Amino acid sequence: MIDLTARRASGFCRTLKIIGLGGAGGNALDRMVLDGVNPAALIAANTDAQALTASVAGSKIQLGIVATRGLGSGGDPELGRLAAEEAAGEVRKELDGVDAVFLLAGLGGGTGSGAIPVIAEQAREAGALVIAVVTLPFAFEGKRRIAQAGEALCALGAHADLVICFENDRMGDGVSPSAGIAQAFAAADQTMAQSVAAITALISRRGLIHLGFDDLKAVLRGINARCLFGYGEAEGSNRPFDALARALRNPLMDKGRLLRDCDTVLVQVSGGPELTLNEVQLLMEELNRHVDDRARVLFGTAVDPQLAGRITVTIFSSLAQEEAVRQAPKAAPASVVAPPPVEKPVVVVVEEKAAERQQPVEVIQAEEINPSESEEQQESEPQFIEEEEAVEFEGEEEVKESPVQFTPTAQATLFGDEPEAPREHEEPKAEEIRDVEEVAEVAEAVETPQTPEIPGIESARARLFPSQSRVARPVPGRTLHPSASFLKPQPPKAEPESPVEAAAPEVEVEEEPLEPVIEQAAEPVIEAVQESLEDLADLENLEVPEEQVKAPEPIAPKPVIPERLLRSEPPEPVKKPSSPAKAPLQETLKFEPVTRGRFEKSEPTIVDGQDLDVPTYLRRNIRIRP
């Protein structure tokens, strides 16, 4: 699985530690070692000395030497909390200079529930990004434990950047009823381990179409939401389908049935250098059958040389809070804000092509961050060339799809227009716009102008909140947070951002009123997108009404860039004059599943990346109208 020792030249997440708290956390760590994670990055922390001795983790922290005397916490979270506070020094020592910390625990017991908020707080103070992966107890474990888990979850929500919460009850669904209990628990451990691996890969693997921490956060809104997670890996000629089938076979996915109810789904498809666009397309078409038509699909793809011959699919989603089976009593979550259910088809943030494995354990000096960031800026040129190729291909192959494209331009500009954003961002912005114009010329395609704003707003929001919480806890002795770059998809911003954060608590006050403004602005835009998408889906009515194209301009927070984008686009479409939106600028996702008729259930015949069971005229977009 992930190789934490691999060194890499540039990246976001330099050092990473995974802490398993309590019994469940320890078990998950053991599973990760089995999966090939370097034990050096793993820290087991437990009150129970016996369990701690049995752990294979690289370092171990005995919690509560005085409070529990090496015995367990006896299911008392208070004791767990005391024990964790007692070991604070040791924990801090382990977390020194760490950029990201994963906390793994099973909530409901003593050690996990009691210690996790304390350790999350300490990790936060050490300047690390905190991602908690927790499980909720089985229903049969009793109301008391569930309540304890709920309290711990609330406390954790205040300190962790991201909480991924799995329900043990769900985990059991995927295991056959006759399977041993050990197997059921192993499935739970494996899911936790996989999710950690998937998140690290997701955040650190630089994608062709990048997904970042902000996207993940948007998907897993609210700490009470039930998290759906699936991971699949496959190789061979049928690998896109196999990988997806494996991802959906995950116990939390309920064979993909639960995805129907989700309104946001994050998907990352990664593969070796031989990954083809067609494979991604086939996979996404297949996945879209499981996803509601109106759902927002955050899609990313990455090329990772280490995956040679294989393809991996990572799916994250969460069910809406009201649909979650059990609601833990909770105070308002401080750090995770649930965004309104937004309808957005695809987020495509173009990133550099070369992707690398990025989970090094070695501590690398903070100064090294700067060169790597400027590197990224320089490398932003070729990525657009890449884009152009996709466009040309697109023009030939796909006609009926909705043209939804998001470029970093819109994002960069939106940030640039914010009152407190630093000035330097304007230069890369200008460059990028020129590139975008070129792309538009090459494609001779019409881009719906409202769409680029959404990721901007999205990541603006994502950017506002982390900084908010970060301001509340000024980080001692560090002027530059590697975690800041970890958080933000736009590398140039990381550096100027941190002084602002560190300096002024009033920034928080300034930022806060912005939130409703942006969201209000976003909603009509989103509606317009949705409407135009629905129109596009209907082959017979391809005309995008002019009002929709214009609609966002007055509402958008800063209409300057959409206007410029509009101007750069040629008014007439390439292929059919009646459908200006038919020639999309780049690969987009199909929302209507491609039917294979009689061969629907049979094994697909894939030759040169094409599914031959789909009628040729459909694949070649030859119009047949009965």
Add this chain to the structure above:
Amino acid sequence: MRHFPCYKVLDPNRFRTRTLMGRDSILVGLEIGTSKICVVVGEASATGPIKILGVGQAPSRGVRKGEIVDFETAHKCVREALADAEEKSDVMIKSVFVGVTGAHIQSFNNRGAVNLPEERDEIDETDYEDVAVSARDVSIPQPNLFLHTILQHYYVDGQEGVLNPIGMLGRKLEADFHIIHGVGNRIKNTVRCVKEIGLDVEDVVFTGLASAQVVLTQQQKDLGALAIDIGGGSTDYVVYVEGAVKQSGVLAVGGDHVTNDISMGLRIPMARAERLKLDEGCAILGAVSGEAIHLKDETGFAGREIEREMLNTIIYCRMREVFELLKDSLEREPFLQMLGSGIYLTGGCSQLRGIQELAQEVFNIPVHVVHAHSTAGLTAASENPQFATAIGLLRYAQAAHASRPQKKGLLQRVIKIFGR
């Protein structure tokens, strides 16, 4: 459950017993196709023409793209076809040659070599076997099985053009082979389906190879020919150059896909689409545009006008793609340039109007639509390209029987003596 007339129910005394007595042997070819299951019973001596005694058929269900996807259903259909064949040929079927196809079938060329032991310099039959074994000594995917190892050419001490090396002097015997392999379990599924009926499977034959045996003459094989068998679920091809198989393969697309495309494109039921394809379909464009075909209304289907051009466009797109994909895979090796004799289309889908012209347009090589030849008896059966594979299985069987050493058991010898 419906009762099928099973061969076991019939009185075995009714059947001829010439298998044991006569010079000629009864051969049975069974093709489990996507659209039909076909059993051809024939008799033939080691050389000479095959006399077809009867053809049994049953519509196929539970088969997709040349492979069984619903074992139970396919099993029933095979029984039905066998019973039909027994009835028509008046022969009790004991063993069959089964054709297999499917996307899993792959092929490659390889050379095997053996060095003769020090004390011997005359090539004998053991070397003959060893060289084939050594040619198979390559890694094929783990679940795969060798289906055919077909001899191309011999080389003795590097000397080319040796036809029969046995008895020749030499130190090293080499031979080129064309090796066809497929996924073991998928092949075994077909075999199991037949064995469960109580029949012996004498051999499993790649259907493309089988039909090439009867649609190509030896002369055509020598000149260089490409045989394309477009069936219901798959398109099999075999390239012969200088009389030897050089390239072969399967594209899991066939007439079924055309029907499916029509059904989806014109939004008509599959059965109606199939009939429309047979009655009106044409694989080339350029017919009078605007010409309409009236689909009569019948139960469950309201009548409707459809445009001929539209129907033909759907067929054209699909068939053109099939030929283009074939051409792509054939162009990976240089043999397409060596087809002195041309391209021979056979199989049920080769009856589609305009397919010859379309293939010619894509390949730019003369194309002929052919059926099995050099048969006697029920010639009407052999004249249908649909039966090319099943008849080809007979030819393969004939060749297999001929090359097999004449081993006669004691019992058979006794019967022979007393049978006079």
